[in-house]
Amino acid sequence: MWRNFAIVATASSVSFFLGNSYTEWKENFPLIYRVSKAATALVTPPQPFQQLEPVPRSKDLSSIEEPWAKPSRAKEIMRYGYPGFDNLRTYDDFVLSYDRRTRTAHWVMEHLSPDRMVYDPSVDRSKCEFRADESIHPYFRSLNEDYKRSGYDRGHLSPAGNHRTTQRAMDQTFFLSNMSPQVGKGFNRDKWNDLEKHARRYARRNPNVYICTGPLYLPHAEPDGLYVKYKVIGKSHVAVPTHFFKVVLIETEKDGFELEAFLLPNQEIPNEKPLSDFLVPLDSIERAAGFLIFHQFPKEKLKKINGKKTGGLLW
Amino acid sequence: MWRNFAIVATASSVSFFLGNSYTEWKENFPLIYRVSKAATALVTPPQPFQQLEPVPRSKDLSSIEEPWAKPSRAKEIMRYGYPGFDNLRTYDDFVLSYDRRTRTAHWVMEHLSPDRMVYDPSVDRSKCEFRADESIHPYFRSLNEDYKRSGYDRGHLSPAGNHRTTQRAMDQTFFLSNMSPQVGKGFNRDKWNDLEKHARRYARRNPNVYICTGPLYLPHAEPDGLYVKYKVIGKSHVAVPTHFFKVVLIETEKDGFELEAFLLPNQEIPNEKPLSDFLVPLDSIERAAGFLIFHQFPKEKLKKINGKKTGGLLW
Numbered sequence: 216m217w218r219n220f221a222i223v224a225t226a227s228s229v230s231f232f233l234g235n236s237y238t239e240w241k242e243n244f245p246l247i248y249r250v251s252k253a254a255t256a257l258v259t260p261p262q263p264f265q266q267l268e269p270v271p272r273s274k275d276l277s278s279i280e281e282p283w284a285k286p287s288r289a290k291e292i293m294r295y296g297y298p299g300f301d302n303l304r305t306y307d308d309f310v311l312s313y314d315r316r317t318r319t320a321h322w323v324m325e326h327l328s329p330d331r332m333v334y335d336p337s338v339d340r341s342k343c344e345f346r347a348d349e350s351i352h353p354y355f356r357s358l359n360e361d362y363k364r365s366g367y368d369r370g371h372l373s374p375a376g377n378h379r380t381t382q383r384a385m386d387q388t389f390f391l392s393n394m395s396p397q398v399g400k401g402f403n404r405d406k407w408n409d410l411e412k413h414a415r416r417y418a419r420r421n422p423n424v425y426i427c428t429g430p431l432y433l434p435h436a437e438p439d440g441l442y443v444k445y446k447v448i449g450k451s452h453v454a455v456p457t458h459f460f461k462v463v464l465i466e467t468e469k470d471g472f473e474l475e476a477f478l479l480p481n482q483e484i485p486n487e488k489p490l491s492d493f494l495v496p497l498d499s500i501e502r503a504a505g506f507l508i509f510h511q512f513p514k515e516k517l518k519k520i521n522g523k524k525t526g527g528l529l530w
Numbered sequence: 531m532w533r534n535f536a537i538v539a540t541a542s543s544v545s546f547f548l549g550n551s552y553t554e555w556k557e558n559f560p561l562i563y564r565v566s567k568a569a570t571a572l573v574t575p576p577q578p579f580q581q582l583e584p585v586p587r588s589k590d591l592s593s594i595e596e597p598w599a600k601p602s603r604a605k606e607i608m609r610y611g612y613p614g615f616d617n618l619r620t621y622d623d624f625v626l627s628y629d630r631r632t633r634t635a636h637w638v639m640e641h642l643s644p645d646r647m648v649y650d651p652s653v654d655r656s657k658c659e660f661r662a663d664e665s666i667h668p669y670f671r672s673l674n675e676d677y678k679r680s681g682y683d684r685g686h687l688s689p690a691g692n693h694r695t696t697q698r699a700m701d702q703t704f705f706l707s708n709m710s711p712q713v714g715k716g717f718n719r720d721k722w723n724d725l726e727k728h729a730r731r732y733a734r735r736n737p738n739v740y741i742c743t744g745p746l747y748l749p750h751a752e753p754d755g756l757y758v759k760y761k762v763i764g765k766s767h768v769a770v771p772t773h774f775f776k777v778v779l780i781e782t783e784k785d786g787f788e789l790e791a792f793l794l795p796n797q798e799i800p801n802e803k804p805l806s807d808f809l810v811p812l813d814s815i816e817r818a819a820g821f822l823i824f825h826q827f828p829k830e831k832l833k834k835i836n837g838k839k840t841g842g843l844l845w
Contacts, residue, residue: 301616316747316820354817432631434762441767444759447749452756452817502669502767505631 292326295425295464296511298504304350306387308380309373313348315355317454319395322429322506323372327418331380338379345369348392357391361449368404370397372428372459374411377418395430396448396455401483406490407459410477413490414463423466427508430456431478431500456481460500462508472512473519476500494521607641610740610779611826613819619665621702623695624688628663630670632769634710637744637821638687642733646695653694660684663707672706676764683719685712687743687774689726692733710745711763711770716798721805722774725792728805729778738781742823745771746793746815771796775815777823787827788834791815809836 289305297303299321302313308331312321347358362369372393378384387393397403418424432454434441446455458480465473476497477490497520501507517525604620612618614636617628623646627636662673677684687708693699702708712718733739747769749756761770773795780788791812792805812835816822832840 299616301614314820316818352822354813354822355820434767441762442759443762443769444757447756447758452749454758498669503631505629505670507667507669 288326292324292425294326294511295509296507298322298324298427298506298508298510302351304348304390304392306384306390308378308384309388309393311373311392313351313355313392315351317430317432317456318355318357318361318451319430319454319456320372320392322427322504322508323393325373325377325426325428327377327415327424327426328422329419332415332419333379335379338382338385340375340385342382343375343386343389345389345391345394348390351392355451357394357451357453358449359391361451361453362394362396363449365396365448367396367448367455368399369394370403370407370459372430376411377415377426395459396446396453396481397459398482401485402479402481405486406484406488407479410461410479410490410493414461417463417465421465421467425464425466425509425512427460427462427464429460429504430454431458431460431503433457433503460504462497462500464509464512467518469518470516471518472516474509474517475521491522496521603641607639607740609641609826610824611822613637613639613742613821613823613825617666619663619705619707621699621705623693623699624703624708626688626707628666628670628707630666632745632747632771633670633672633676633766634745634769634771635687635707637742637819637823638708640688640692640741640743642692642730642739642741643737644734647730647734648694650694653697653700655690655700657697658690658701658704660704660706660709663705666707670766672709672766672768673764674706676766676768677709677711678764680711680763682711682763682770683714684709685718685722685774687745691726692730692741710774711761711768711796712774713797716800717794717796720801721799721803722794725776725794725805725808729776732778732780736780736782740779740781740824740827742775742777742779744775744819745769746773746775746818748772748818775819777812777815779824779827782833784833785831786833787831789824789832790836806837811836 287305288308289310292308292310297312299312301321302315304311304313308325310324312323313319314321345359347356349356359369369391371388372395373388375385375388378388397407414424414426432443432445434443435457443457445457447453448455458478460479461477463475463477465475467473474497476495477493478495478500479493497508519525602620603623604625607623607625612627614627616636617630619626619628623640625639627638628634629636660674662671664671674684684706686703687710688703690700690703693703712722729739729741747758747760749758750772758772760772762768763770773793775794776792778790778792780790782788789812791810792808793810793815794808812823834840
């Protein structure tokens with residue numbers, strides 16, 4: 216009986232979410248609503264929307280120069296599932312879910328492939344500028360001044376170096392919604408950067424690489440129990456994550472997959488420590504993060520996890 | 531130009547979310563998909579779904595005894611806006627958004643009115659049992675054993691006493707998704723309970739009362755900056771909020787509104803401290819919580835905030 220409650224509750228939450236959207240839509244388009252209301256008594260042909268301007272259409276979308284006319288890559292990038300749907304932002308070459316409470320992302324998702332890794336000297340990082348993401352409500356937006364004199368770097372979650380196909384794609388990685396406060400020396404500029412290069416190496420040698428990156432707030436033990444503790448910086452109270460994760464899903468030539476799940480503390484890490492020291496079970500990241508990562512990929516095709524061959528039965 | 535980017539990014543995130551849902555739908559209903567695919571070359575009449583069982587329909591839904599056949603109250607409860615759409619759960623008499631990272635709710639929303647406050651002796655709290663919410667993925671679900679010997683009460687966010695219309699409505703408030711670890715003596719059983727009674731008093735005397743309740747994780751100052759610190763309990767690491775908020779929106783007889791925003795620390799509070807000591811500006815709650823509360827209510831009709839008459843210009 217209690218199972219039924221849960222199922223019904225979930226089902227109604229979906230349908231009434233739709234109901235609510237309809238109300239909002241009604242309020243925003245009173246004209247259209249009135250037309251369809253009048254038509255309920257009698258079946259009439261659809262009414263023309265005379266008040267609306269005609270939308271010019273091109274037969275070949277790729278011939279339009281405006282970049283927003285191109286089909287988005289979101290479906291490719293998100294091929295193996297959305298970890299969540301909270302405050303999504305779809306940019307040209309990565310997809311992000313924003314956490315309004317911590318003023319940084321929940322997760323950032325990327326898709327890399329050899330043809331996207333080709334070096335183009337016209338795409339230049341020095342042309343990019345860190346910018347507040349004005350699509351976020353001012354209460355929840357992080358600002359450049361939050362980072363000033365905080366002692367932390369504005370650390371890219373989706374790295375600039377992964378998005379060199381166009382200047383615009385690289386520019387978009389500089390939105391502050393894609394930043395987290397990271398320790399600079401020994402982390403952002405060193406070990407974390409090594410990890411980003413490590414993932415790009417896979418992307419040059421394999422047909423497809425999918426990367427999910429994000430911050431974590433992990434508990435530590437004190438005498439009377441476990442505590443989560445993290446700093447917040449600036450007037451916007453941007454959270455300083457205790458850790459960062461990066462999960463790399465590699466689609467190999469042989470129609471197989473390899474997965475590597477990294478968890479690094481947000482602190483100075485000695486150069487001599489190898490990246491393999493930071494491999495962890497995927498579910499430990501998922502449990503701490505509060506979402507599932509690549510949950511829709513064909514697990515029966517997984518050949519290696521964290522460098523070890525899978526038994527073929529469990530992964 | 532950067533504004534455009536943001537607008538385009540948001541627009542595409544919505545459309546590609548839809549695209550993704552379609553892919554999922556396709557996978558779940560391969561038959562329907564194949565039919566519509568075959569029809570693309572030539573316009574054919576719609577195909578009957580022969581594999582699907584006919585759904586029995588009743589002309590008068592209210593005559594059906596199963597409670598899930600009744601229209602949900604979600605639209606009434608959520609009348610003045612959803613604070614967010616993350617993991618929604620719609621129960622008979624309240625709506626909840628679940629935070630999978632902290633294993634407790636983001637917020638819980640209720641609608642009370644005098645007719646819902648009538649005492650029915652057949653609805654009995656002692657028949658209720660605390661239950662894990664099986665609609666939440668096991669990685670992110672809180673359990674009764676997480677609370678055992680933790681020193682914290684399983685504190686209702688949507689109080690049982692607000693949902694006395696049916697036993698089922700009250701039962702649903704005992705899902706652990708509606709619980710947060712609360713200090714028992716001096717808080718859950720005392721001052722927090724006083725606040726719940728305070729809100730019910732408004733509900734008996736006014737046509738409509740809307741209540742939004744939730745946990746907060748507020749920073750405190752240390753010598754080198756601000757820190758958020760909270761305990762996590764049990765194997766599921768259920769977060770112990772540092773504070774709780776309750777925002778009460780009262781629709782009065784005179785077509786006006788009054789609003790009260792309370793913020794209480796999750797600790798023993800002396801009995802003699804009046805509730806009015808805990809009134810705070812609404813935006814201080816919203817900024818900390820990461821969402822807006824009642825943002826769609828008619829602000830020009832707001833007569834009182836936190837007991838003080840509004841100037842009529844700003845609120």
